[in-house]
Amino acid sequence: xxxxxxxxxxxxxxxxxxxxxxxxxxxxxxxxxxxxxxxxxxxxxxxxxxxxxxxxxxxxxxxxxxxxxxxxxxxxxxxxxxxxxxxxxxxxxxxxxxxxxxxxxxxxxxxxxxxxxxxxxxxxxxxxxxxxxxxxxxxxxxxxxxxxxxxxxxxxxxxxxxxxxxxxxx
Amino acid sequence: xxxxxxxxxxxxxxxxxxxxxxxxxxxxxxxxxxxxxxxxxxxxxxxxxxxxxxxxxxxxxxxxxxxxxxxxxxxxxxxxxxxxxxxxxxxxxxxxxxxxxxxxxxxxxxxxxxxxxxxxxxxxxxxxxxxxxxxxxxxxxxxxxxxxxxxxxxxxxxxxxxxxxxxxxxxxxxxxxxxxxxxxxxxxxxxxxxxxxxxxxxxxxxxxxxxxxxxxxxxxxxxxxxxxxxxxxxxxxxxxxxxxxxxxxxxxxxxxxxxxxxxxxxxxxxxxxxxxxxxxxxx
Numbered sequence: 001x002x003x004x005x006x007x008x009x010x011x012x013x014x015x016x017x018x019x020x021x022x023x024x025x026x027x028x029x030x031x032x033x034x035x036x037x038x039x040x041x042x043x044x045x046x047x048x049x050x051x052x053x054x055x056x057x058x059x060x061x062x063x064x065x066x067x068x069x070x071x072x073x074x075x076x077x078x079x080x081x082x083x084x085x086x087x088x089x090x091x092x093x094x095x096x097x098x099x100x101x102x103x104x105x106x107x108x109x110x111x112x113x114x115x116x117x118x119x120x121x122x123x124x125x126x127x128x129x130x131x132x133x134x135x136x137x138x139x140x141x142x143x144x145x146x147x148x149x150x151x152x153x154x155x156x157x158x159x160x161x162x163x164x165x166x167x168x169x170x
Numbered sequence: 171x172x173x174x175x176x177x178x179x180x181x182x183x184x185x186x187x188x189x190x191x192x193x194x195x196x197x198x199x200x201x202x203x204x205x206x207x208x209x210x211x212x213x214x215x216x217x218x219x220x221x222x223x224x225x226x227x228x229x230x231x232x233x234x235x236x237x238x239x240x241x242x243x244x245x246x247x248x249x250x251x252x253x254x255x256x257x258x259x260x261x262x263x264x265x266x267x268x269x270x271x272x273x274x275x276x277x278x279x280x281x282x283x284x285x286x287x288x289x290x291x292x293x294x295x296x297x298x299x300x301x302x303x304x305x306x307x308x309x310x311x312x313x314x315x316x317x318x319x320x321x322x323x324x325x326x327x328x329x330x331x332x333x334x335x336x337x338x339x340x341x342x343x344x345x346x347x348x349x350x351x352x353x354x355x356x357x358x359x360x361x362x363x364x365x366x367x368x369x370x371x372x373x374x375x376x377x378x379x380x381x382x383x384x385x386x387x388x389x390x391x392x393x394x395x396x397x398x399x400x401x402x403x404x405x406x407x408x409x410x411x412x413x414x415x416x417x418x419x420x421x422x423x424x425x426x427x428x429x430x431x432x433x434x435x436x437x438x439x440x441x442x443x444x445x446x447x448x449x450x451x452x453x
Contacts, residue, residue, distance in 0.1 A: 086190025
């Protein structure tokens with residue numbers, strides 16, 4: 001063990017699994033909670049995607065049908081610690097997409113509160129962002145992005161099904 | 171736990187995670203498509219018609235979105251101000267570049283100019299503070315499928331209190347003899363009966379009205395003249411009550427630049443030697 005370099009010892013330190021578990025639970029829960037209403041009723045979600053005016057309308061339904069399920073699967077995988085790093089890649093990808101979309105809406109000053117695209121809370125949060133940087137959707141998404149990035153880099157899924165499967169194999 | 175540790179940096183696992191990411195996306199896509207196909211109210215996967223994004227929001231109907239000056243930086247490019255007040259108030263003092271959109275009690279203003287605004291433009295309606303007509307204009311705009319409409323909190327008063335610039339363009343007033351030096355084209359601001367009974371020769375009748383916008387035909391005719399316009403009334407009312415001043419202000423608010431009010435009205439023109447003719451022609 002003493003032959004291992006410092007970076008190797010750092011990367012494989014057990015504390016990463018504990019911190020990673022906390023991050024996985026937070027991000028996973030957020031994604032599951034976000035996915036369920038969209039799966040139940042994808043119509044309003046399609047409308048909210050359209051509000052961003054980034055995609056051609058013909059593609060929006062397909063995205064509105066698939067995206068919530070990807071969120072759900074990735075959220076479940078993160079919480080269970082099943083294929084943790086794969087789920088982290090998926091969640092990071094989605095967060096990058098959300099961050100770009102929100103930035104696009106803010107930069108272009110696309111008005112989203114005067115319509116029924118989001119829930120009232122979501123619309124007000126986006127509104128609040130414009131005047132109160134710091135407690136915004138964008139910052140929340142960035143925080144989740146870094147949490148998930150941490151999971152991808154350092155969490156081997158020891159405290160989850162990945163760890164169980166690894167032990168079972170041996 | 172120590173015995174479980176691999177002895178290398180986890181490059182292989184990190185690379186493999188992308189494969190697992192694809193597997194997760196593929197699995198969830200399959201489930202999503204199957205679920206959508208099997209459910210009663212599944213969405214068609216390819217949408218054939220654009221989204222009707224410009225409909226009124228049922229959740230916010232009746233709610234007037236307000237905006238404070240703090241959120242409207244000086245020189246913001248994607249902000250258009252809209253003055254909901256009547257013409258005389260507009261030309262007396264308004265926000266630079268503000269669109270003149272008077273909220274008539276009966277008719278709505280012409281919103282056709284809004285079609286040329288770039289996407290994402292905020293429309294900030296202002297007027298006299300807390301005047302119901304301002305709120306009506308915001309509601310009318312929202313009803314006309316325009317998005318991003320706000321009502322400026324505090325109106326023009328708040329704008330001025332913040333030290334922001336305003337434009338003042340009140341109509342010029344000239345005496346009748348001086349007006350004659352300009353080869354004037356006359357606009358009669360009196361009602362149709364008074365105009366028919368006797369008006370300056372060649373004058374166009376544009377009766378002063380605060381309930382309806384001026385007739386488009388008359389405005390088009392005046393635009394085609396390309397001559398200085400001289401507005402007169404019967405000379406009995408002064409300042410804000412003067413029909414000539416009201417019509418002159420309306421013309422200036424609509425982009426006419428050479429508009430002058432004749433002091434003393436038609437009697438003064440008569441005294442200056444202008445020929446008065448009877449007319450049965452209504453504008």
